[in-house]
Amino acid sequence: MAKQAIQFSKKKRTQYRFQKLKMCKKCNRYSVLKDENCPSCGTSFVGIESLVKSIFKNRLFTEITWILIIISIGIIAAPTVRSLYFSLITGFLFVICYVILTSIFMKSEYFTQLKKLLRVDLKKIAAGIQFDSDLAKKDVKEERLAPAYEKLREIGDFIYNDQMKIRRVMALNEIVLRSDMELELEPLVPSSYDKDFVKYALEVVKINRSLMMKKGITYFIKHREAIIRDFGMESLISVAGTTLRMKLYIQEFAPFIEEFLDYFPKERILRLCSILQTNPDVDWGSLEDKTRRLVTMKYHYDPDFKRFAYDEGAVSHV
Ligand SMILES: [Zn+2]
Incomplete structure (x- = not known):
């Protein structure tokens, strides 16, 4: 089936x-669908x-009805005019107190009622989501991928298991992805190795590398051997390249970056040098030395690297 442009x-x-x-x-x-x-x-x-x-x-209506009934009984059963007035005044004061207390506790009462409803109807809600999921399955079967994915996306807010994640990923793999789509990556990371997910993640990295965050990078490092086997070394290099976006990622994934340093394109190395230079107080470990060495060897005559003042003397001690 050819990918659908939707x-x-x-x-x-x-x-x-x-x-x-x-x-x-x-x-x-x-x-839980949008319909x-x-x-x-x-x-x-x-x-x-x-x-x-x-x-x-x-x-509220039931409670107020009961209050009015009790007040009315008090008035009807009053033996004297004095006790009738007494019933009327106490009834009036009770209603005022009830109204004040209800308005004070309205919000918490609302949430109590909501929690109760969610608890009582839990099985019914699960059955409803299952019905929504079956509708999505039918859409996939009939190749209506946009409504299928939109349904799975809504259901995915309630069901986080791997099966749901992979169903979403498989639908996305049949679609031509574009940068203007509201794509997600982190919420779709499964708990174990999945080829469909890696295929999707690599496609997303090409479109918007900022979607590759800590959870995604960790997943690629954890399953690196299977990923190299199924998708080749290039796939890991491209993911390692995404870690150069942020100083924090560079610090956290320094050994991973070091491993692929020699394979990064020039603009990624420029980016790395620039971050290393603007943060001289950070302990970058062996990454800094390795970067210096690489620049001295590979980009020694490149004017773009002149501003980093990496010369041979700088690496003589390495
Ligand atoms: Zn109905």
Whole structure:
């Protein structure tokens, strides 16, 4: 199958993950997808926050009804006018106290209600996500890769296992990746070696090397032998090159960088020299000496390296 050139829609961002949960009241089923209407019956989904609010409102309504009933009984059963007034005043004060206390604890009551709903409906939520996942599977089968990936991306916010990560990666490997897509790498790093993931990661590095961060680099170092076997040495060199973006990465992955130093293109070495020079107080270990040696040997006559003042004298002690 040839790779598909497609456009993803923007990912829905919410402050908390639970805010993506919604429910079809007719099918009594949860979903985490972006659709506004239930794909089974067409009814509009109700967001979890609206669900909690309506449960909260119903509870308030029941409580207020009970308070009014008790006050009414007090008034009806009052033997004298004096006790009738007494019932009215205490009832009135009670209602005011109730309103004040409810408004003070409204927010915490809302979250208590939300936690309760999530706990009680946990199995139902899991079943809903499974249904969403089956819809994504159907999209992949019918080669509708954009909606399939968008579904998997939303589900991926709730399910972090390797199987879900690899399903997303496999869909991405069938798509022509572009820099304007909202690509992710770190959240897709699996716990063990996976060829599909490495293939995707190498493609991402070509498009946007800033997506290769600590977790991704560590993964490449950990599975280096399998990666060299399946993708060749060049793949590790390109990942080692991404570590030169930041001073912190250079410090953390210095032995990895040293190993591939001789293979880096000139612009990467220039970048490394520039970081080493602007941070003279940092202990770079043997990386600094090795870089000096390389520059002296390979770029001795290159004017671009003149500003680093690496001469033969500088490496004579190495
Ligand atoms: Zn429905």
